[in-house]
C-alpha cells in the first residue's frame with residue numbers, strides 16, 4: 138500500500154491485497170467465527186496481545202480488517218475499528234475516553250438520533266452531554282469543565298446540511314486538552330478529512346455514502362494516532378493500567394495505536410457491537426466508487442438547491458453550497474469540493490403542501506435513510522419528529538413545511554423534473 142496514492146486509488150486498493158490462500162482478487166467474505174491456533178503458545182500470545190492475529194470474529198475478522206485499513210487510509214488515520222452501525226461507532230468512540238461523571242460537549246446541529254443518544258441514553262452509563270452552538274467558540278470554551286472528555290460534531294450536519302468549521306473547533310479542543318470527534322458521515326473523506334483539519338477521532342455511519350446503495354448497516358471509528366493520552370490524568374483507560382485487560386497500559390504498549398487496540402480488545406470484546414463480514418464486503422465494494430459518486434452527488438445537490446431556491450413555490454433552502462447560506466463562506470473554505478448532498482427546504486403552503494409534495498414524488502423514495510445512489514425524501518414532521526411539539530419541531534429544523542432531500546446520482550434533469558411535478562401537485 139502506498140502513502141502516495143491519490144484518493145480514488147486508495148479507495149480501490151487500500152487494505153486489499155489478493156487473497157494469499159487462493160489469489161482471489163476481490164476481498165473474500167471470511168464467514169467464520171473462529172480461527173485455528175498454530176499451538177497453545179500461539180493462542181496465548183494472541184490473547185496476551187503480544188502477537189496480532191485472528192482469535193474470534195467478535196474482535197477481528199479478515200474482511201472487516203480490510204475495511205478498517207481502507208477507511209483508515211482514506212481518512213489519514215493510524216487505525217480504525219468497524220462497528221455494527223453508525224450509532225454503535227459513536228458509543229465506541231466515547232468508550233475509552235469516558236467514565237461515570239464525565240461529559241462531552243456536542244454540537245446543537247446533529248442527527249436527531251444522536252441528540253437522543255447523547256441527551257438520554259448515555260446518561261445510563263453516568264456520562265452526559267452539553268449541547269453548544271459550535272459557531273460560538275467562546276460558548277464552547279465556557280461549556281468545558283474539569284470533567285469534559287471530548288467535543289463532538291458532524292462535519293456536515295443532518296438534516297440541514299450546515300457545515301462545521303473544524304479547524305476552529307479543533308484549536309479549542311487543543312486548548313482544552315481534549316479530543317475532537319467528528320462524525321464525517323455526510324461529507325465522507327472525499328469532501329473532508331477531519332484529521333488533516335485537527336480532529337483526533339472520526340466516526341462514520343458506513344450505512345450512508347460509504348456503502349452508497351442502502352444495503353448495509355455499519356459504522357467505523359478512525360483514530361488519528363496523534364493525541365497524547367498520557368499528557369493528563371483525564372484518560373486513565375489509555376494511560377494507566379487497564380483493569381479490564383489485566384493491568385495493560387495501552388498508550389505505553391501500543392503508542393499511536395492505543396485507542397484502536399483498546400477499542401478492539403475491550404470495546405468490541407465487552408460491548409460486542411461488531412460489524413459482520415458480509416456487510417464489510419459490501420462496504421468495501423461501495424467505497425471503490427466513493428469519489429465518483431460524491432462528485433456527482435454534490436454536483437446534483439448544487440444544481441437542485443439552486444433550482445429550488447429560485448422557485449416561487451419554495452420558501453427557503455438550507456444548502457450550505459448556496460451563496461445565500463450563512464455557512465457558505467465556511468463551506469468554501471473547509472469543504473472546497475462541495476457541501477454534501479443532504480439539505481432541507483420549506484414549501485409555501487405549510488404542512489398540507491409538504492405532505493402532498495412527498496406523496497407526489499415518483500423518482501424520490503420516501504424512506505428514513507440518506508446517502509443512497511437514489512434520491513430520497515422524508516417529511517420529518519410527520520415521521521421522525523412526529524412526537525415533538527410544533528415549537529420543538531421548528532427548533533430541530535423539522536417544521537411542518539420542511540422536507541429533507543438526499544440528492545442521488547441520477548440525472549439532475551430527472552431529479553428536478555420530479556420535484557417540479559410534485560411541487561405543482563402540492564401547490565395546486
Ligand SMILES: Cc1ncc(COP(=O)(O)O)c(C=O)c1O
Pocket residue numbers: 222223224225248250251291295320322323341342343344354355356
Ligand atoms: C450523521 C449521522 N450519524 C450517524 C447516524 C447513525 O448511523 P446508523 O443508522 O448507521 O446507526 C446517522 C443516521 O442517520 C446519521 O445521519
